[in-house]
Amino acid sequence: GAGVSQSPRYKVAKRGQDVALRCDPISGHVSLFWYQQALGQGPEFLTYFQNEAQLDKSGLPSDRFFAERPEGSVSTLKIQRTQQEDSAVYLCASSLGEWESSYEQYFGPGTRLTVT
């Protein structure tokens, strides 16, 4: 079956531009997560949705980062006025249920963002 898909796979933005990254989770998955992975590091949590509700956004590094999941399926991570330090791979993950089953997160291939 189809896994988590992300688009675009690669994005080059000039400093100051806005970008939008898309995530299509596995069909029927309630929970959706965004992570940021810098080169040579493990993923770091950004934000979490349960259906359309954003339950945790404690990892968003600044108010330039915004995520939404308006219909409880597809999610978009938007970064305004991109800075060089935003260069990273942005990973989306989804999981089937809530709470106890949420540890089984399935990851997409990521979007590699390069800010020049």
Added chain:
Amino acid sequence: QKEVEQDPGPLSVPEGAIVSLNCTYSNSAFQYFMWYRQYSRKGPELLMYTYSSGNKEDGRFTAQVDKSSKYISLFIRDSQPSDSATYLCAMSEEYGNKLVFGAGTILRVKS
């Protein structure tokens, strides 16, 4: 100091060797412990998870959790060149949702 510490390697072993990968952590609230494998330019793939302390075996892979020492391990038996990847440990608090990852260990299995 990071919540989860993991030696980045690289770890280079001959084909057929037993591989031991480890992480330490500081947050005693962690209850779920996972190992992910990540190939170059791919997303992490869940290998194993363990709830609380104990051992879990799945084919050539064995995961161990020692909560008293805040130490987790992944053992790979009869390692294959296809096992060459970055191995990430990850943890979460009970009823929490976010995963806290280690930096990942690069493993190279030479044929």
